[in-house]
Amino acid sequence: MSPCLAILNEIFGYPTFRAQQGEIVEHIAAGGDCLVLMPTGGGKSLCYQIPALVRRGAGLGVGVVVSPLIALMQDQVAALTECGVRAAYLNSALSGSEAAATERALRNGQLDLLYVAPERLMTPRFLDLLESIQVGLFAIDEAHCVSQWGHDFRPEYIQLSVLHERFPSVPRVALTATADELTRAEIIHRLALDSARIFISSFDRPNIHYRIVEKANARNQLLDFIRAEHMESDSSGKSGSQRCDSGIIYCLSRRKVDETAQWLQSQGLRALPYHAGMEADIRRRHQQIFQQEEGVVMVATIAFGMGIDKPDVRFVAHLDLPKSVEGYYQETGRAGRDGLAANAWMAYGLGDVVQQRKMIEESEADDAHKRMVTSKLDALLGLCETASCRRVQLLAYFGETSQPCGNCDTCLEAPATWDGTREAQMALSCVYRVERMSGFYFGAGHLIDILRGNLTERVKHRGHEQLSTFGIGATLTEAQWRTIFRQLIAYGLLTVDHNLHGALTLTPASRAVLKGEQKVTLRREVKSARTLNAPVKQRANLVKELSASARERWERLRTWRSKTAKTEGVPAYIIFHDNTLAEVAQLAPSTIGELRAVSGVGALKLERFGRQLLEVVAGEG
Missing domain, CATH: 1.10.150.80 (HRDC domain)
Structure with missing residues (x-):
């Protein structure tokens, strides 16, 4: 038995490695550098923890893990300590005396693994300390933070190339669950891993059921979803007593987090808010409750979750559109880390598209970065609007080919598609004619009023009832027209101009549609409240x-x-x-x-x- 497998058995209690784990740990233990891309729940932490223990046992020094979040460090150290590993962390949560005690333990060779924040690692004092001891390996966790194109960019990570310069003989491993080809290339460049082996595991999380619904009343839709899929009678047998699964609900703004948590509490759920605007003590307390107790639903901004190693999160819900496929994958990946069935649910509407476009336009980034962020948002819109398997499209984004999964909403109840060329021409023509008459563009709400023949004060004031497109779409409801406009934006036929307060403008691609040279196939929304045979019902199979x-x-x-x-x-x-x-x-x-x-x-x-x-x-x- 190899030393790596012996540690896996003896310390962690697992009989065999999963997938590429064995090859990765043997490579690192032998002193090799590598980049590891492995999905959340795939066992990334063992890929550096076991080599660190092997090298420590061989007298090669302590393993140093660069980690971006305090919660991640605390979780990992607590788990390792329970297994008998001498682990500690250094970050801003420690008092001066606690930090000094950890540094003494490091100098005296009393640690097997040390977790450290990048800000602490990069101080001259700490680098000098590392040079005074023996280091067995460096593990750079959440390595996508290196990339300016990534969804959790951390400037301090860019400086980590100093590890290669000051410790050239110490093996380095960079690990992440989410990195497209561009992000991988930047990780390799920034960390000087040009000669490192690259291990890419499948990004597929087959236990996660993906579902994206059109927003109607998002809060009520969310509550219906939770009650239908994630609440069950309490084992105590008390009348009316129900137990809710652990879950995370993501909102874009702090205000929406607070309001949603309060509303869910009023509906009988044990929901807690979490965002950066809260007092630090309350935020830490809420995180502790979520980690240590069952049946808690955390309502949070994306500041919450990275590094939270809670395996029994049964659902992740989004009430607002994430910024990219990477962000969506990372956030939904916090569900079902234990490999049991879990849900990724999102409510999505035209307002989300407008809001995200506005945030991009109003950011202080340069034009190149805005173009990149826009392309990432476009990829996510494509995932939302697809009529085919969501998992196939999600994995394709990361360069992985796959077959329809049978475990997403579009596989289980495929939405019908219809020839929406005529309706698309109506909408695009309305945008064109309004601009020709008024000299500027308008938002979706006003355009829909014109198409449906609603003689509002604004329509009369602008004289838009005289347009040839006035009333030509009266047979469709406002909701149907909003769905059409949302898809036209997602397909690149319209764009949102926030210099004109969210007005919709034509793109060059719209010309072919208006001239009748290109058909437009639109997605018809599924009307059923719940997905047929939703596999999340397998969540209790472990018990059933x-x-x-x-x-x-x-x-x-x-x-x-x-x-x-x-x-x-x-x-x-x-x-x-x-x-x-x-x-x-x-x-x-x-x-x-x-x-x-x-x-x-x-x-x-x-x-x-x-x-x-x-x-x-x-x-x-």
Whole structure:
């Protein structure tokens, strides 16, 4: 047995590596550099943790992990400590005395792994400290932060090329879950990884069911989704008592976060807000509650979630459109890290497109960056508007070919398409004629009033009832016209000009449609409230497949885990994952030897919790 596999078995309690993990850890342990692209939940952390422990055991020094978020460090260190690994972190959350104690432990060779923020790492004092000790490897986590084209750009990451310059013999591994070809190239350039091996795992998360719905009343749609798919009767059997799955809901603004959380609370959900405008203590408390307790829904801006290693998040919902496919993939990837079925749900409408375009136009970035951000938004709009498999389009963005998945809304209930050429010509002609008459453009609402023949004060004031397009679209509802305009923007036939307060303008591509040289196929929205046979119902298979007696053991084990986690001051999943508890409940081990065979039960956890687990299984705990 190789040293890497021995550590996987003994410390982490897993029998074998998954996919490319084995090849990656052996390469790094042998001193090789690499770039690792692996989806969230694919086991990236083990790819550097195990080589770090192997190299530490061989006397080659401590593993140093560059991590962008305090929460990520705390989560990883807590999990490693529970497994018996000597891990610590250095960041702004520590007091001066705590930081000094960690640095002493580092100097004295008492650490196996040290997590450090890039801002701390790049100080001359800390670099000098690293040069005074032996470093076994550098791991640069969330490496997409290096790229100015990435969705979480961190300027401090650009300076990390200094690691190659000052520590040329120390292996370096950069890891990320989301990076298109352009971002990968910049990571390699910025970190001087030109000679490094590149490991690209499949970006597919087959356990996630993707669903994007047209906005009607987004809050009510969200609540209907949660109640239908993510609430169940509490095991206590109390009348009317329901338990909600853990979930994350993303909103674009702080105000919307606060309002949504308050509204969900009024509907009986345990919802908490999280955004950068809150007091730091309250924000930390909310994050701690979400991590350590079950049934909590976090309503947040994108400031929340990166590095949160909570495996049992059963759904991620978006009430606003993300900025890019990378952002969408990263955020939805926080669901179902344990490999069990999970939902990625989003409500999307014309207003989202207008809002995102406005943010791009009003940003202080240069024109090149605006063009790049716009192209990334266009790719996301294409994903939203596709009538084919969403997963195929999502994976294609990252350069991966695939077949229809059977686990997204468009596969399970394919939206009909229709020849919308005539309606597209109406809409485009209306934009053209309004501009010719008035000398400037208007937004979708005014254009729809003209097309539907609504004689509003604004229409009369502008004289737009005299246009030949007035009333020609009266057979379609306002909602139908909004869907058409949204798709015309997504297809590049119209664009939003925020210098004209969100007015819609023609693009060169619209000419062929207006001249009848190009057909326009539009997506007809699915009207059903829920997707047929939504695979998220598999979420409880882990429990439903258990016998009645095994379910009783499962509930006892969960109760024991919750109490133990509170005593230890760590999230429940750090004690044991749901998968591990379910396997214990199913196997009903009666000896330590039988318990050792369960995946996820390492040597230290077996020593600490083994007897307690056996007592709980037997009904004695």
